[in-house]
Amino acid sequence: MTKNVLAYSVSLLILAGAVLLGVTVGTVSISPVVLWNPSADEAAANILWNIRMPRVILAGLVGAALAIAGAAFQGLLKNPLADPYTLGVSSGASVGAVMTLFFGISIPFLGPFTLPVMSMIGALLTMLAVMSFAKLVDRSMKMETVILTGIIFSSFLGSIISLMIALTGEELRQIIGWLLGSVSMRGWPYVRMALPFVLIGSFVLWLKRRELNAMLFGEERAQHLGVDVKKSKMTILIGGSVLTGAAVSVSGTIGFVGLVVPHMTRLLWGSDHRHVLPLSFINGAALLIVCDLVSRTIISPTELPIGVITAFIGAPVFAFIFFRQRKGGA
Amino acid sequence: MLEIKGLTGGYGDQDIVKDVSFTVDKGSILGILGPNGSGKSTLMKLISGVLPAAKGDVRIDGVSVADFPAKDLARKMAVLPQLHAHAFAHTVRETISLGRYPHQSGWFSSWSEEDEQAVLQAMRLMDISHYEKTQIDRMSGGEQQRVFVAQALAQDAGILLLDEPTNHLDINHQKELLDTIKKQAIEKDLTIVSIFHDINLASMYCDQLLLLDRGQVVRIGEPHEVVREQDIETVYHTRVSNHPHPELPKPQITLLPGIEREADFHTIRAEEFQISKDMVLYESPIPLKTVSSAVVNAGSGWFRNFMNRHVDAFYNINDSVQEMSDFIELSGLKTTDTVGMMTAVQTQDAIIKEYLGPFGSVVIAVTAGVGNGVDVSKAVERTLRVGTINTWILVNGVLSDEAFIQAMITATEAKTKALQQEQVKDPLTGTIATGTSTDSCLVAATQQGEQLPYAGPITELGKLIGVGVFECTIEALKLYQQAKAKSI
Incomplete structure (x- = not known):
């Protein structure tokens, strides 16, 4: 019990610290006082609440969504190399987004939100296609079948993206920038758009925490233990896909978070999904907020794509924890 | 009581198990014997419902297994499979606690005192209490086997299906495990069906034996009716000799090796x-x-x-x-x-x-x-x-x-x-x-x-x-x- 209290306390503290740094540090330094006393500095409060806060929250939501979806997929697929992008949902989302940029699509009343909406539609269509195809191939939907179907769809959709990149002219920079991922200049509307999907998706996955634990021992074993394997599998796949679609559509394909945060969490706090899921959620949010902070401050005023930074910071941190764990023995 | 009637099934269109019927009463152990590939594990999968039956019926106290939702079935029947897969490290306690899954319900259901007792008792019975915090991937095959048996016991089901429970165990732990299972069968009135490779162990611990060959029942009955030289030799295609157990009224068999270094011919003078x-x-x-x-x-x-x-x-x-x-x-x-x-x-x-x-x-x-x-x-x-x-x-x-x-x-x-x-x-x-x-x-x-x-x-x-x-x-x-x- 004490170990769990410690795990949640440490994780929440880090998240709080990340949020605080995220809203105060930048081209303009803002005193934290402005957080609870906006009248102290009206201009700073304006930057904090209208630019930095939505950006930090969006980064947090995206990081949390990718991390919890990654944790659930790794558990479900019993594959430590699985991540939210394994099923091809992100490729679908990317196709939607790149298509919008390539053809310069703008749906009238959506305006600037055409891109995330198109991206979300791409994600959901891909999810449906992957599931249906997998079910068509193998009625019991074995995990190997699902993974392979995901790979088939990913590569196919990936080639469409490559085709559009190859044929594009001036939108190239925009497309590449989107693919590398960013949470800059999104504002509150994007937060409002992503929030319900992230909350519902995460809650659905959390409901399946015990089933995920059982399924780590194999689908057959899970069935022996009383898990309705088919139903749980579908629920987890859909929950994870919704989270992934939501994250990719608002921020592009940000790598590494969904793969590595669950592993870091497991190494530090054990692999019980009752805790791996919520802790990955918190840690993923914290990591992406920090990465975003670095991406916009390290060579300020130029902003780096966040996807570059996640791996740049995440990989050494992961390597350190991995090394400590294996050498430490416990 | 577990009733199997005309059970037939397998993978795809191919029936591996053909028309198997038997009944196991509460408090008794049925051992399934048969050579490799005779359909023992497939029969287990058909009984546990992991594999849908092509024909026939499995009934628990008169109710067909197909009519139980997964969770209800898991409260009635616990299964110990032959192979264990685990992708990430778990402690012994976490693993055994999973056995309590079917007893938990609701979104926020928490760990009850009953759950805790069941887990502690299962660890005690399998003599692994001192391993509670150990990661199972760092344990030997035999120790892991005991963890999974404990998981099945923690499930607290009236029926236990065991696929070679003594796999990987040394003779002391084979005996301890089977003694424990037998004791549980008698004390808690459990119905147990178990696959055995070791005919002698099966003969000692089972009340009934079923000899399976190419998916069909060759013989079913008390050990002395099943463990007979003739039948064992026909089914396993090997020479054996039957003799009594030194202390129990149970038959035992001894392998007669096919190859032996030719001893020099000797005449006593x-x-x-x-x-x-x-x-x-x-x-x-x-x-x-x-x-x-x-x-x-x-x-x-x-x-x-x-x-x-x-x-x-x-x-x-x-x-x-x-x-x-x-x-x-x-x-x-x-x-x-x-x-x-x-x-x-x-x-x-x-x-x-x-x-x-x-x-x-x-x-x-x-x-x-x-x-x-x-x-x-x-x-x-x-x-x-x-x-x-x-x-x-x-x-x-x-x-x-x-x-x-x-x-x-x-x-x-x-x-x-x-x-x-x-x-x-x-x-x-x-x-x-x-x-x-x-x-x-x-x-x-x-x-x-x-x-x-x-x-x-x-x-x-x-x-x-x-x-x-x-x-x-x-x-x-x-x-x-x-x-x-x-x-x-």
């Missing part, structure tokens, strides 16, 4: 016997199958050395077996390889003769002293007195179990006839003695050469034994009388 004032000793280059009533290594077994030791008439040692064993070791022989007898008679007076028959030969060795001749038909109070007739029958041939017993009978009859002929009397009753109070007999055979299934008086072997023992005993008695006359 009378002149190979070493006679000294301390003993008569026969050292065989090959082990002989032996049945005897000796002091050391009595009963049946395979031995190389045969010792008939001379001891003083006043030899009186409480632990004569230990003393005799020490003596054998001192003589430079191994106790594990030697049958040892004693006699107060001068061993130089031993009569050793070879008798030839159409099948081969028999060597008879007799030492006789009749200071305490006894007429067994007169049951009178006796004090122990010195005197022994030790009879050895060493046969060059292959004896059956019956032949060993018949050889003993024939030898005893011939000995009695010799005593009658020599008018040896029971000093207490004054009637003709039938033997002495401490006679020993030994029958040993090379188990090479001719098959000799019987050794009664009408067989060639029986005739040789009868005549041989009679002659040798008479000669030995005469030498004994002479020696006694000289000493007086």
Whole structure:
């Protein structure tokens, strides 16, 4: 019990610290006082609440969504190399987004939100296609079948993206920038758009925490233990896909978070999904907020794509924890 | 109660299990036996519902398994599969706690006292409480197996399906595990179905056995009805020999290896016997199958050395077996390889003769002293007195179990006839003695050469034994009388 209290306390503290740094540090330094006393500095409060806060929250939501979806997929697929992008949902989302940029699509009343909406539609269509195809191939939907179907769809959709990149002219920079991922200049509307999907998706996955634990021992074993394997599998796949679609559509394909945060969490706090899921959620949010902070401050005023930074910071941190764990023995 | 009716099914269109029916009552264990690929595990999967049945029905207390939702079924039936997969590290406790999954419900359901007790008890039963915090991927195969059995026990279901529960376990833990399971079956009235590779273990622990071959039931019933040489040999395509368990009324089988280093052919000869004032000793280059009533290594077994030791008439040692064993070791022989007898008679007076028959030969060795001749038909109070007739029958041939017993009978009859002929009397009753109070007999055979299934008086072997023992005993008695006359 004490170990769990410690795990949640440490994780929440880090998240709080990340949020605080995220809203105060930048081209303009803002005193934290402005957080609870906006009248102290009206201009700073304006930057904090209208630019930095939505950006930090969006980064947090995206990081949390990718991390919890990654944790659930790794558990479900019993594959430590699985991540939210394994099923091809992100490729679908990317196709939607790149298509919008390539053809310069703008749906009238959506305006600037055409891109995330198109991206979300791409994600959901891909999810449906992957599931249906997998079910068509193998009625019991074995995990190997699902993974392979995901790979088939990913590569196919990936080639469409490559085709559009190859044929594009001036939108190239925009497309590449989107693919590398960013949470800059999104504002509150994007937060409002992503929030319900992230909350519902995460809650659905959390409901399946015990089933995920059982399924780590194999689908057959899970069935022996009383898990309705088919139903749980579908629920987890859909929950994870919704989270992934939501994250990719608002921020592009940000790598590494969904793969590595669950592993870091497991190494530090054990692999019980009752805790791996919520802790990955918190840690993923914290990591992406920090990465975003670095991406916009390290060579300020130029902003780096966040996807570059996640791996740049995440990989050494992961390597350190991995090394400590294996050498430490416990 | 678990009822299986006409269960048929397999993978795809191919039926691996065909029309299997049986019933297991509460509190009893059914063992499933069968060679590799006979469909044992498939049958388990059909029963547990992991594999849908093509035909037939599995019923728990009259309700079809197909009608249970997954969670309800898991409260009724726990399964221990053969292979265990785990992708990420779990502690022993986390793993066993999963067994409580079917007992938890609702979104936020928490761990109850009942859950906690079930987990603690399962860990205690499997003797893994001290591993509670250990990661299972760092444990040996046998320890992991115990963790998964504990997981199944924690599930607290009335029916247990076990696929080779003793996989990876050493003999101590095999016994402990099966003892525990049997005890649970009796105390908690569990219904247990278990696959076994080890026919002997299955025979010892199961109330019923089912022999499966190519997906079909060959035989079902109590162990003695199923573990029979004929059936086991047909199903497993291997030679076995059936024999009783030394302590339990359960049949056991022994493998008869197909390949064995060809032992040198040996013929027992009378002149190979070493006679000294301390003993008569026969050292065989090959082990002989032996049945005897000796002091050391009595009963049946395979031995190389045969010792008939001379001891003083006043030899009186409480632990004569230990003393005799020490003596054998001192003589430079191994106790594990030697049958040892004693006699107060001068061993130089031993009569050793070879008798030839159409099948081969028999060597008879007799030492006789009749200071305490006894007429067994007169049951009178006796004090122990010195005197022994030790009879050895060493046969060059292959004896059956019956032949060993018949050889003993024939030898005893011939000995009695010799005593009658020599008018040896029971000093207490004054009637003709039938033997002495401490006679020993030994029958040993090379188990090479001719098959000799019987050794009664009408067989060639029986005739040789009868005549041989009679002659040798008479000669030995005469030498004994002479020696006694000289000493007086």
